Amino acid sequence: MSDVAKSKLRGLTLPELEAWVQSTLGAKRFHAQQIFRWIHATGATSAEGMTDVAKELRARLAEIADLEPLATDLVQVSADGTRKIRFKTHDGRFIESVLIPEGDKVTQCISSQVGCALDCTFCATASLGFGRNLGADEIVEQVYRGAALAREAYGEERRITNLVFMGMGEPLHNYEHVVRAVRILTDQRGMNFSSRRITVSTAGMVPQIAKLGREDFQVNLAISLNASDDKTRDVVMPINKKWPIAELIGAIKKFPLQRRRFVMFEYVLLGGVNDSLEDAVRVARLLKGMPCKVNLLPWNPHPLAPYQRPEKDKVVAFQRALMDRGFAVYIRKTRGDDIDAACGQLAARELQPAGSERPALELSGRRPAGLRVVA
Numbered sequence: 001m002s003d004v005a006k007s008k009l010r011g012l013t014l015p016e017l018e019a020w021v022q023s024t025l026g027a028k029r030f031h032a033q034q035i036f037r038w039i040h041a042t043g044a045t046s047a048e049g050m051t052d053v054a055k056e057l058r059a060r061l062a063e064i065a066d067l068e069p070l071a072t073d074l075v076q077v078s079a080d081g082t083r084k085i086r087f088k089t090h091d092g093r094f095i096e097s098v099l100i101p102e103g104d105k106v107t108q109c110i111s112s113q114v115g116c117a118l119d120c121t122f123c124a125t126a127s128l129g130f131g132r133n134l135g136a137d138e139i140v141e142q143v144y145r146g147a148a149l150a151r152e153a154y155g156e157e158r159r160i161t162n163l164v165f166m167g168m169g170e171p172l173h174n175y176e177h178v179v180r181a182v183r184i185l186t187d188q189r190g191m192n193f194s195s196r197r198i199t200v201s202t203a204g205m206v207p208q209i210a211k212l213g214r215e216d217f218q219v220n221l222a223i224s225l226n227a228s229d230d231k232t233r234d235v236v237m238p239i240n241k242k243w244p245i246a247e248l249i250g251a252i253k254k255f256p257l258q259r260r261r262f263v264m265f266e267y268v269l270l271g272g273v274n275d276s277l278e279d280a281v282r283v284a285r286l287l288k289g290m291p292c293k294v295n296l297l298p299w300n301p302h303p304l305a306p307y308q309r310p311e312k313d314k315v316v317a318f319q320r321a322l323m324d325r326g327f328a329v330y331i332r333k334t335r336g337d338d339i340d341a342a343c344g345q346l347a348a349r350e351l352q353p354a355g356s357e358r359p360a361l362e363l364s365g366r367r368p369a370g371l372r373v374v375a
């Protein structure tokens with residue numbers, strides 16, 4: 001246990017840290033509580049500064065526990081105040097996180113994996129393929145680094161008010177570490193982040209949606225829907241071949257929601273692909289009777305996907321068609337697109353081949369030449 005814990009101390013929940021402190025350091029549970037508070041409430045990145053921890057324990061901790069923070073490799077600032085942070089992991093991988101200020105709120109979009117295995121054809125991250133899962137320590141670290149940067153960028157009083165797992169990766173494909181990160185972030189003795197302000201967004205991993213619903217905490221659930229029929233969704237999101245729309249909707253309907261909570265459906269509008277009025281009517285049929293809201297996201301172009309941004313009037317007509325059928329529907333403002341921080345663009349800049357052109361879409365299930373397909 002000590003070898004694993006050595007580099008992953010920040011990724012242990014309090015009960016896990018208590019067990020580690022007792023078995024590895026031969027110390028008491030209250031020492032674990034002190035250490036937990038230092039790491040997760042104060043943001044300590046070394047044992048030396050944990051002043052109320054006994055000196056010998058600090059020295060031992062410094063020897064065997066790695067509390068090195070994620071390296072902030074690059075921060076890009078958008079004209080609209082959005083900040084994209086690129087982190088370098090201990091094994092030299094890059095992950096991205098985005099800070100989005102809005103009024104007195106700051107939302108942080110965090111990554112759960114290096115790259116992604118799911119291969120959604122509109123998404124820049126998909127072109128990276130799957131690197132590896134992030135550990136819970138790397139997930140919470142994005143939040144701590146993000147919080148520090150938010151204070152620096154937007155003022156001392158500004159806090160991260162919302163966390164969304166919508167960065168690189170499919171969070172439910174890294175279930176164990178995402179759930180552990182949620183437990184750590186929401187622990188009252190640590191950062192004490194409200195689980196009601198955490199959103200887990202999934203492309204539709206049906207068994208994991210059910211599992212998430214059985215956890216003893218409740219986070220917000222967002223579903224990346226992006227098509228109104230299986231034929232189109234099979235192409236836009238190949239995960240649909242495994243868990244088609246009917247199964248997905250069935251799982252969402254069973255997801256336990258507290259009173260006045262709702263499921264958020266994300267719908268990336270791809271010009272000429274899924275943005276017709278017929279699509280809107282089918283979406284309304286699918287979502288009928290569900291406590292939900294719909295976010296429409298006009299696709300953010302990048303050269304690695306064969307799509308076009310939808311026309312403005314089609315976006316408005318799509319919204320209107322759903323609203324007329326009683327749904328709360330928002331057109332998500334594009335944020336940070338000048339720094340490739342907008343939805344679906346993470347990792348785009350690094351990948352963009354010189355002189356690349358965007359090929360026309362064929363609903364054939366095949367990715368355009370030059371893109372890497374991950375099984």
Ligand code: SF4
Nearest residue numbers: 116119120123126169
């Ligand atoms: S949209 Fe999300 S799930 Fe799909 S490939 Fe991109 S990161 Fe992965």
